[in-house]
Amino acid sequence: MHDLKRIREQPEAFDRALARRGLAGQAEALLALDRRNRQAQTELQELQARRNEASREIGRLKREGGEAEPLMAEVQAIKERMAALEEETRSLEETLRQQLSGLPNVLAEDVPDGPDESANVELRSWGEKPAFDFDPKEHWELGEALGLLDFEAAARLSGARFVVMKGAVARLHRALAQFMLDLHTREHGYLEVAPPYLVRDDALYGTGQLPKFAEDQFRTTEGFWLIPTAEVPLTNLAAGQIFKESELPLRVAALTPCFRSEAGSAGRDTRGMLRQHQFEKVEMVSIVHPEQSEAEQQRMTGCAEAVLQKLGLPYRAVVLSAGDTGFGARRTYDLEVWLPGQGAYREISSCSTCGDFQARRMNGRFRPEGEKGTRFLHTLNGSGVAVGRALIAVMENYQRADGSIAVPEALAPYLGGQEVIGAHG
Template identity: 75%
Template sequence: MHDLRWIREAPEDFDAAMARRSLSPLSSEVLELDARRRGMQTELQEMQARRNEASKEIGQKKRAGESADTLMAEVAQLKDRMAAVEEEERGVGDALDRLLAGLPNALAAEVPDGPDESANEVLRVQGDKPQFDFAPKEHFELGEGLGGLDFEAAAKLSGSRFVVIKGQVARLHRALAQFMLDLHTREHGYLEVQPPLLVRDHVLFGTGQLPKFGEDQFRTEEGYWLIPTAEVPLTNLVAEEILDQADLPLRFTAHTPCFRSEAGAAGRDTRGMLRQHQFEKVELVSITLPEQSEAEHERMTACAEEVLKRLGLHYRVVVLASGDTGFGARKTYDLEVWLPGQGAYREISSCSNTGAFQARRMKARYRPEGEKGTRFLHSLNGSGVAVGRALIAVLETYQQADGSIRVPEALQPYLGGQEHIAAS
């Protein structure tokens, strides 16, 4: 959500910020609704003041034994007029709120301009691509060969974009999540949380998934939404709160299932586990002071990178261009892991700084030390990392010519010292 004071004071800057998001100028529409609402609020205040004054005059006339009929008629008219203006003011306010709620965050100045992912900029590359003396297979071939990925069984149960993970591959998947949680809690200072997987409308609104992206979510008949990411409940832990500056930053992590309808993804990544309706992630969320959020963004990205480094995976870090940056983000770094079987880099983590955008929607504030007033917090989120995609990367990176998988050293303690996974 945007600060109306900024739009009033710098409408040209607001329009320029929206232009980077490929939106036409909107400041005049916003300011016209804002002016109408403020005018009605002023009118209501004036009518209320006159109503109070007239009521006093009625009392005075009655005590003096004089007729107060004219004043009483005026008060009745004011009451009717106030009710009409209040209703109109609510309608204009709702229209303004809907307009602002549908607008994306303003991008950080350093975000590169470009229409889509083709304009993303590579910042750094970690490690060397793994080399093979045989043609590497894709993860679904390896998983099926190990008896650990069953897409046919999942299709019978749920349809497309699901998988049944079994046996040693399921154990490897679980080990990955445990490894990530231990790393982030023991070494990176995140507090582990187990949040609800079903949330109400206002929670998705707070992080920006509603109202614009409702079709991307799954909703129950009872009105709950299945979370698309643990970012949603974790960030909302501070909704409508006023925190003390001394308590910041807050850092949360959670391992949860995530659910996405993948609306608009027809025909994309239909084979394997890359794009599914149900998957698991270890999520990172930070709540910070405004002046700390840029440094926190770098820190969070480094925490996610450490997962890939310890797993020995080759990856690169890219900063997303304006046309590829998500609705709520000011700036986003993607970690793209190399998948030898596919011969391509694929996103495995996305770390975003949303600034005060989500905090305004959630009404999440802090009280600066020594000040009476409050300010909006800054929130950040990132994958630390996507468990299913980490499984894909491990299977493809550590595959052997016979179809077995060498277990990365970092995961061996979670598998009882097991060094290889072979077909059962």
């Protein structure tokens, strides 16, 4: 959510900022609604003062036996006008709220301009791409040949974009998730949280999925939403709260299933596990003092990179362009892991700073030391990392000529020392 006061003070700057996202001339319409609303509120205050004055005068006239009917008629007219104005202000405030809530966050100044992912800028790369003396296969070819990935069974159960994992691949998937969660909680200082997987409208509104992206979500018949990412419940731990400055930063992490309708992605990544309706992810969320948010994004991205480095997976880090940055983010760093089967880098983690955008939507605040007033928090979120995509990357980077898969050294303790996954698990 945007600060209306800031828009009033700097409408040109607001328009320039949103023009970078392809949204021009937003301030004028917002400020016109704001002026009408403030005019109606001013008239309400004036009418209330006149009604109170007239009511006192009516009381005096009645005590003294004077003629009170004209004033009584005026008070009645004032009440009717006030009722109409109250309805008008409610309508204007709701319209203003809806329009503001549908506008994306203002980008950080250093975000590169550009219409889409083609304008993303590589920041660094890590690791050597594996060299094979055979043609590397994609993960789904490996998994099906081993009998450990079953897409046909999943289709019978649930339809497209699901998978049944079996045996050693299922254990490898579980090991990856536990490895990531242990790394972030034991070495990176995140507090492990086990949040609900079903949330109310307010939670999705707070992080920016509602109202604009309802079609991307799954909703139950009881009105709950299945979480698209643990960012939603974790960030909403700050909703309606006032933190002490000494309680910041709050760093939390969770391993959860994630559910996405993948609206608009028809025909994209239809084979394999890259884009599914249900997947698991380890999510990191930081709730911080505004002065800490820039450094926190660098720290969070480093935590996600540590996962890939310990797994020995080559990757590159990119900063997303204006046209590719998500709705609630000011800036996003993506980590893209190398997939030999595809011969391409694919996104495996996004680490975003949101400034006070989400905190305003969910009214999350803190009280600075020695001050009476409160300020909005800053929030950040990052994948640490997507478990299914890490599984894909391990399978493809550690594949062998005979179709077996070597187990990364970091995962051996989670697999009882198993070094290779073969056809029999």
